[in-house]
Amino acid sequence: MKKYIDTGKKDTRSGFGAGLLEAGRADERVVALTADLKGSLKMDEFAAEFPERFIQCGIAEANMIGAAAGLAISGKIPFAGSFAEFVTGRVYDQIRQEVAYGKTNVKIASSHAGITLGEDGATHQTMEDIALMRALPGMVVINPCDYNQTKAATIAAAKYDGPVYLRFGRPGVPNFTPADQVFEIGKALVFNEGSDVTIFATGHLVWEALGAAEALEAEGISAEVIDIATIKPLDEEAVIASVSKTGVAVVAEEHNMAGGLGEAISGLLALKCPKPLEFVNGGDQFGESGTPAVLMEAFGLNAAGIVSAVKRALKRK
Amino acid sequence: MENIEKLKTIATQVRRDIVRMVNLAGSGHPGGSLSSADVLTALYFSVMDQAPERWRRDAEGQDAFILSAGHISPVYYSVLARRGYFPVSELATFRRFGARLQGHPEVKKGLPGVFQASGSLGQGLSVAAGIALGKKLSGDNHKVYCLCGDGESEEGQIWEAGMFAVHHSLGNLIAMTDWNGQQIDGPVASVAGEGDLEAKWKAWGWRVLVADGHDMEVVLKTFAEAKVSDGRPTMILWKTDMGRGISFMAGTHKWHGKVPSADQVAEALAELGETPLGDF
Numbered sequence: 242m243k244k245y246i247d248t249g250k251k252d253t254r255s256g257f258g259a260g261l262l263e264a265g266r267a268d269e270r271v272v273a274l275t276a277d278l279k280g281s282l283k284m285d286e287f288a289a290e291f292p293e294r295f296i297q298c299g300i301a302e303a304n305m306i307g308a309a310a311g312l313a314i315s316g317k318i319p320f321a322g323s324f325a326e327f328v329t330g331r332v333y334d335q336i337r338q339e340v341a342y343g344k345t346n347v348k349i350a351s352s353h354a355g356i357t358l359g360e361d362g363a364t365h366q367t368m369e370d371i372a373l374m375r376a377l378p379g380m381v382v383i384n385p386c387d388y389n390q391t392k393a394a395t396i397a398a399a400k401y402d403g404p405v406y407l408r409f410g411r412p413g414v415p416n417f418t419p420a421d422q423v424f425e426i427g428k429a430l431v432f433n434e435g436s437d438v439t440i441f442a443t444g445h446l447v448w449e450a451l452g453a454a455e456a457l458e459a460e461g462i463s464a465e466v467i468d469i470a471t472i473k474p475l476d477e478e479a480v481i482a483s484v485s486k487t488g489v490a491v492v493a494e495e496h497n498m499a500g501g502l503g504e505a506i507s508g509l510l511a512l513k514c515p516k517p518l519e520f521v522n523g524g525d526q527f528g529e530s531g532t533p534a535v536l537m538e539a540f541g542l543n544a545a546g547i548v549s550a551v552k553r554a555l556k557r558k
Numbered sequence: 559m560e561n562i563e564k565l566k567t568i569a570t571q572v573r574r575d576i577v578r579m580v581n582l583a584g585s586g587h588p589g590g591s592l593s594s595a596d597v598l599t600a601l602y603f604s605v606m607d608q609a610p611e612r613w614r615r616d617a618e619g620q621d622a623f624i625l626s627a628g629h630i631s632p633v634y635y636s637v638l639a640r641r642g643y644f645p646v647s648e649l650a651t652f653r654r655f656g657a658r659l660q661g662h663p664e665v666k667k668g669l670p671g672v673f674q675a676s677g678s679l680g681q682g683l684s685v686a687a688g689i690a691l692g693k694k695l696s697g698d699n700h701k702v703y704c705l706c707g708d709g710e711s712e713e714g715q716i717w718e719a720g721m722f723a724v725h726h727s728l729g730n731l732i733a734m735t736d737w738n739g740q741q742i743d744g745p746v747a748s749v750a751g752e753g754d755l756e757a758k759w760k761a762w763g764w765r766v767l768v769a770d771g772h773d774m775e776v777v778l779k780t781f782a783e784a785k786v787s788d789g790r791p792t793m794i795l796w797k798t799d800m801g802r803g804i805s806f807m808a809g810t811h812k813w814h815g816k817v818p819s820a821d822q823v824a825e826a827l828a829e830l831g832e833t834p835l836g837d838f
Contacts, residue, residue, distance in 0.1 A: 272695070293695060299725070304684040304718035311624075311688015314673055315696065316616045319688075335715075338678045339685060343665040345674075 242458050243433050245451055250413030251388035253445070254352045257409050258283025259388075260395025261320055261350075265291055271399055273350075274309050274321040276302045281411075282322040282352050306332045306347070310339035313346040318399055322350030324358070325408060326367040333373055340404045341377040348398045349374070351408045354384075355444070355495035356528035356536045358411040366528035372500020374406040375473050381426060382473040384408040384494075384502075386447035388416040390470060393424035401426055410495075412533040414445035429476035431483070435465035438551050439483040439490040443469045443502050446493040446521070452544035457551060464551060472502050480506055481514050489558045491550040493521035495542055517557035519550040561604065562774045568640060569599040569774070571835040573803045575636035575649055577826045578837060581818050583653035586661070589813040590707060591633035593738040593798040597771050598637045598705070605781045607700060610642040613670055621700045622673055622689050626682020627707035627736065628662040629815070635659050640835070643671035649838040680713025682706065683733055687723045687791075690731040701785065704733045709741030712750045717762070720791075724763035729787035732794065733764075736771065740800040740811035759793040771796030804829055 265271040265287050272294040273284050279297065288295035296312075298305040302323055309321040321328065328351050329336070340347045356366045374382050383398065383405060385391040391409050398405040405426075432447065433454050442450035447468045454464040465483055469475070484490050490510075492503040503520040510516060523540055537543045572595045580586035602608075606621040613620070625634050632652065639646045644658070651657035658669040662677030673689070676682050686704035693700055706716060723731050735755060743749050752758075759766045765788055769780040777796075784792045800814065801807030804826040807818075818826060 296691065296726070298722060299718075301715075301718035301721065303681075303715040304687075304722050307681050307684025307715065307719065308688035308691065308722060310674065311685040311690070312692045313688075314616060314622075314685070315689045315692025316618065317692050317695065334678055335681060335684075338675055338681060342675045 242454055245417040247415035247417050249416060251416045252411060252413050253385060253388055253391040253409035254283050254411060256385070256388035256391030257350060257352065257395050257407070258286060260392035261287050262290065264396050264399035265294065268318065268399060270316060270318045272296060272312055272317045272319050274298055274305050274319055276300055276305050276323045276327065278323050282350060284322065302327050302332050303335050306335035307339050309347045310345045318346060318348070320348045320350045322352060324365055325351040325354035325370045326365060329370040329373045330367060337377055341380050344379055344403050346402055346404070348405045348407060351406060353411045354408045355410060356523065356540060357495065357533035359533045359536065360530050362530040363527040368495065368497040368523040368528065370408065371472060371496045371502065375500055375505065379404065380473065381405045381471065383426065383471050384443045385470050386444055386468050387414060387418050389418045389420050389422060390424065393422045394470065397424040397426055408444070410445065415448045417448065427471045427474045427476060429479035430468040430470065431465065432468050433464065433466040435463040435487065437463045437487060438554060439465045439467060439487045440493060440547060440551065441467050441469050441480065441490060441502065441506055442493040443472060444495055446495060446542060449544045450493055450547055453547035453551065456544060456548050462551065462555070469502055472505060475505055475509060477509055480509055484510060484514050484516050489517050489554045491519045491521060491547060491554050493547050495523070497523040497525055499525065517554055519554040521546045521550050562778070565599055565603055565774050567833050567835065568603055569596045570830055571833040572599055572633060572636045572640060573830050574827055574837055576632040577804065577818055577823055579632045579636070579649055579652045581820070581823045582650060584817055585653060586632050586817070587629040587815045588632065588818065589740065589800040589807065589811070590627060590630040590736060590738065592802045592804065592807065593800045594630055594633050594705060594736045595803070596774060596777055597734065597796055598633055600774060600777045600781060601703060602637045602641045604778060606703065610670060613643065615665065615673055617673065617689060617700070619698065619700065621703065623703045624674055624682045624686040625663060625676055625705055627679065627705060627710050628676030631661065631663050634663060638671040644669065646838045679710045680715040683716055683719035686733065687719050687728055687731055690728040691726055693730055694728070699730070701730050701732055706733065706735050708735055708737045708739065708746050708752070708755065711735060711755065712752055720759065720762040720764065723791040727789055728791045729789040731791040732784050733791065734794045734796055736798055737795045738798040738800040740814065742811065742814045744811050755795055763790065764793045765790045766793050766795065768795045768797065771798040772802055
């Protein structure tokens with residue numbers, strides 16, 4: 242199988258910060274807003290280099306989304322950032338009315354997604370955000386897998402004209418995709434070709450999926466690993482092509498079942514290519530305090546969890 | 559004086575449009591539309607630097623207006639049509655399937671003059687503040703106007719936007735509240751008791767002007783004063799009557815979202831009187 246090298250753990254939110262800075266240098270219309278979480282969102286360098294284009298909103302997320310919409314209407318390219326829960330659940334109606342409905346050119350920068358923000362616990366964690374954003378007509382939902390891909394996705398989001406939900410996280414995770422990649426919105430990436438089973442993964446679970454594929458290879462099982470970096474619009478062609486070939490699939494994500502990538506792929510395959518599916522996700526639960534590693538283990542969101550799901554799936558083939 | 563008479567005539571025609579639109583559609587919000595008719599007529603026919611032929615959604619090189627209280631779409635649509643943004647005859651399509659004149663304003667169907675959807679209350683002031691900040695960043699000296707309801711000001715986001723506009727010194731933002739004292743469930747004082755809006759906006763750090771929102775001369779004078787910025791955002795609290803201009807609708811919450819019957823429309827139109835502008 243294809244070898245991927247972890248060049249060292251890095252947090253995807255820093256990939257966002259680096260991408261924001263580069264997008265800001267390339268286009269003076271790029272502005273950044275936050276609700277008292279400049280450091281957490283890694284906006285410090287952008288704010289230092291472009292003080293006028295950094296807009297501190299204070300702890301008032303609803304107004305931040307409206308102000309971002311106003312800035313977009315006036316021709317700016319705003320990235321409005323906070324923790325995933327506070328830029329989705331807390332402001333769902335603001336995003337619906339001010340961003341999605343009018344296809345206003347706002348980028349929702351969503352950090353600390355999933356349970357792996359860790360010790361803060363379930364008030365600050367979310368495994369419902371993808372569901373909320375997917376439900377909005379026309380919203381692009383991007384969930385990159387590592388630092389380099391998050392940086393590239395941020396640059397792509399700035400160039401794209403329309404609402405984008407860009408999801409990333411707090412902990413350091415393996416950085417293994419090319420530093421010079423160009424991110425193509427809506428394109429699934431085949432990271433490993435295989436013939437027995439497809440593993441669709443998104444976010445940092447893509448690395449876990451590659452680990453699972455390696456373990457499965459040792460047992461003689463050939464797993465195709467596909468990075469679904471753009472959850473909406475889903476790369477339907479790539480999903481159907483792979484499952485038509487392998488005949489069975491697993492979907493892995495740091496999100497609950499309801500409304501997540503698993504349901505997105507299920508809905509597509511039910512219509513176009515019905516095959517057995519198994520899921521690695523948060524189920525129907527809230528998170529809790531703990532280190533990211535402990536939580537990943539507890540919720541089964543890791544290579545071992547994916548291997549088990551693949552074995553369940555293969556029995557149903 | 560000639561200008562004032564002209565504006566009064568337009569406002570009367572706008573009131574006729576409001577009553578007829580709501581009756582034709584069989585739904586809609588006449589009360590707050592009637593209380594804002596004079597202010598919005600003045601704004602579009604005399605105050606703002608804008609014109610239908612150069613309107614663009616990004617408001618570059620022109621003033622912008624955000625209607626935060628989106629339910630008073632009848633007055634908004636009538637004023638836009640009468641100003642020439644789209645044919646007056648289109649007012650007859652209000653709230654119909656496929657119409658650009660949706661129940662609440664929106665931009666998806668491309669109705670000229672509308673910058674942003676509104677209707678989910680409390681959000682427009684944030685959008686207006688964002689546009690004002692965008693203009694500041696781009697070095698565009700034009701103003702951004704926004705109209706909120708007094709009932710709407712029970713929404714917490716209005717006050718978040720109030721804080722934001724002061725903090726970012728948005729002297730180019732002129733917000734207005736249609737202070738008619740009524741909301742769907744009754745007088746504002748009995749529903750939520752939001753208290754002294756003037757004192758509250760002053761405490762928030764805004765420049766506050768309080769004026770009669772029906773006396774056209776006062777309206778124009780107040781706008782003229784508001785346009786001269788002292789660096790702070792400006793809030794104009796318009797003292798108005800819900801249902802103004804039609805005796806049986808005036809001063810009560812009962813006509814917030816009620817449809818006048820054919821007989822009531824005839825009575826209202828008789829009271830308002832015809833104008834040379836003609837009905838749609």
